[in-house]
Amino acid sequence: MDLTVEKLAKMIDHTVLKPETTQSKIKQLCDEAVIYDFAAVCINPVHAAYAAELLKDTSVKVCVVVGFPLGATTPEVKAFETKTVVSAGAHEVDMVMNIGAMRDENFDLVKHDIESVVSTSGDAHVKVILETGFFKDDQKRKACLICKEAGADFVKTSTGFGPMGATPHDVMLMRETVGPSMGVKAAGGIRSFKDAIRLVDAGADRLGTSAGVAIVEDFRWAQYSDSWMAPDKPCWTCPSRMANMAKQPKEVYMWYKERCLTCPDKVHNVFND
């Protein structure tokens, strides 16, 4: 893809989801989104109406999270939340999947949960956050297929509050699973234009990040050297490096770490790089 600063900006959901976010921060977020012509602002429900008002008559969408960040509420509550934010002006809804049900292999409940949001979202697009850091690859693939069957528009990697952020590995897996007709949103830990480009190259068509301004501004440096995109140590972008025993179920953590033992790039796996 021949990526320009403008094209990159139009793939970014300019995001603030911290609990301490004030209205002035939302105002700044929306102002920046207009200046840079980002795809959307991604915010908590409480700010939906205010952001919609600020962004009316602009091309910037309002994206609101639902069941966030745990995804552990009921389908009915997610449906109600969706209805509320859509009526407040949300153009897009980023819901968190029922992660526990997915791990229980209660696929019907997972699907029903998503359908309850899709059915109340009206014209708004629905993105389903898998929170990939809680799953092994097979589970991620299965989750993607359920999202597709349930009528979601996008699958999304992470909340930014979970055990892992977006990795090219996961985005590639998700893109391969859902095919070209669905969107794939990478989110969590995207801090630089190199992160962004790698995820786009892996198949993402939307990027959720709170560093959108820096990413776009720093991308202006890209034209002055090809060396920015020189390969890094493979571990830097590998989900196994990011695995965290304190935040992940034991078997998931071990699954990630066991991959390191047989990894052809094992020689690079030092922790002071």
Add this chain to the structure above:
Amino acid sequence: MSKSSLYSDAPILHVFLNDKSIRRESLPPDLYEQYLGGRGLGVKLLFDNLAPGTDALSPENLLVFAVGPSTATSVPTAGRFVVITKSPTTGTIFDSHAGGYFGAQLRHAGFAAVVFHGKADTPMYLWINDDNVEIREASKIWGKDTYATTDALLEETDSKAQVACIGPAGENLGLMAAIMTDKHRAAGRGGVGAVMGSKNLKAIVAKGTGEVGVHDPERLKVAVERARRLIKKNAVTDKSLPIYGTPVLVSVVNELGMLPTHNFQEGTFNDAEGVSGEKLLERFSAGTYHCHGCPIGCGRISLIQGKKVGGPEYESLWALGPQCGINDLEWIAIANDKCNLLGLDTISTGSTIGAAMELVEKGKLDAPLKFGDTSGLLDFIDDMAHMRGLGAKMSEGSKRLAERYGAPELAMQVKGLELPAYDPRGVQGHALGYATSNRGGCHLRSYLIGPEVLGFPVLVDRDRPDGKADLVMLYQDLSAAMDCMVVCRFTNFAWTVDDYAEMVSAGTGFELSGRDLLRLGERIYNLERLFNLREGFTAKDDTLPPRFFKPLPEGGSRKRIVHLDEMLPEYYLLRGWDNEGRPTNETLRKLDIPVS
């Protein structure tokens, strides 16, 4: 003089110390267009007017104080000045920069640069009061430290003026003598203070009340608003530097195993936490210091034994601390203040003390110097400024000191300039920057710590040698161009090449793209290279001390060496230089540098 002068209309002030005459010359338009101002202006003046082989401490050397087209405008951080001369320390062309407020005063007084020629027969200082310029007697203040000098001159001239002066180190022609302004901001490196001392020039005092004009104020306003916004959005310029100052780097660099310790014998300092930016904030912070027009405010003010002192900044803290194995933060701040008082470059001072400590450790030198031991060290620093005993030998810098005692390999320097606070084994691109810097061991010609360590604008693998030549060249050229505007290096955490170009375009009326600006920087870099080649430097000087080709024993950069042999040929090729590191005629023509 116009009360709203454009930089292009600002004269160059030539001061002839031999006969105490003064002459104003217009800034030549072609020089302005090709070299802009600041460092570029000074480099061009030296290249054209200094005979090859001139003794840097002779009256024939030129000493240029320059500001740029951005100085004292609304461009953030643009209150700095640059000193350009032939360095007595390195023998190279040299530019040394300082913040503070002096540069803005010089520009408000209406001048683009001041060029000192010759040597006064007795100590003098220059008093620039708007367009009134006087060479004044300075015998009464000769011998005074930089603080007393500053106070005395402000009393004698105008309390609203700004002073750039030397202390005893400069008067005694010490090769690590700095030029100090506002007491604790230094044009520190390369012995520029000694050049000033060699001319019997104690100080310049400047006060200006004129307005500074720009070509397109509205366009500049838009560019500056954007530039300020970017500074506020950047984690380094909006948080790390304002909160901790440059010492924020201590923990980061130590964690990566590249905080030079015990004269670069190790890359990890066990007591790093005790000398960190965090600890400085907790124990001694008494405020921050903003240079003219700076929204960042990285400068530290510390309260030490009831006295407010400037600093210590990262490089100073390292040189007087971990480099010498010293973990006493309070002592480091005191030693730093003493260097400022005496007009000594803290990097070279600390690094040379560290080299002397290793010479003692290796049995090459018999002196009461021991890593980690501060006993008597303040007296050594005093001796270095006053040329007493071993201090006189140390004042010549680590290269000459180590050679004198038969162990040149123990001097951690490039082209005679002591290396700063990053072990190059842990950062390949930065290492190449050290080796190819036109002024010797310097971290600011190409600050690849940004991308290789801090991740600005993006994190690149610090261990990879490939691709680094390209980045070093980019940073060297951009830095040269920034030094023509005379803005602070820290802005490039937040601004892109295009931002600098836009501010230059709006300020000057030259329509420069980012690539045009880099081309301008490249022109300066090549002209400096030609100057150094003319002085006898060769490709053999583009190297590092042998220590860096042996692995670090432990820490976060253990087992690493510098892969200079892989990077240097690629660098020469990209630069358009031949195998001997000489710019080809084609390269010179491309850059509009006359081929001799």
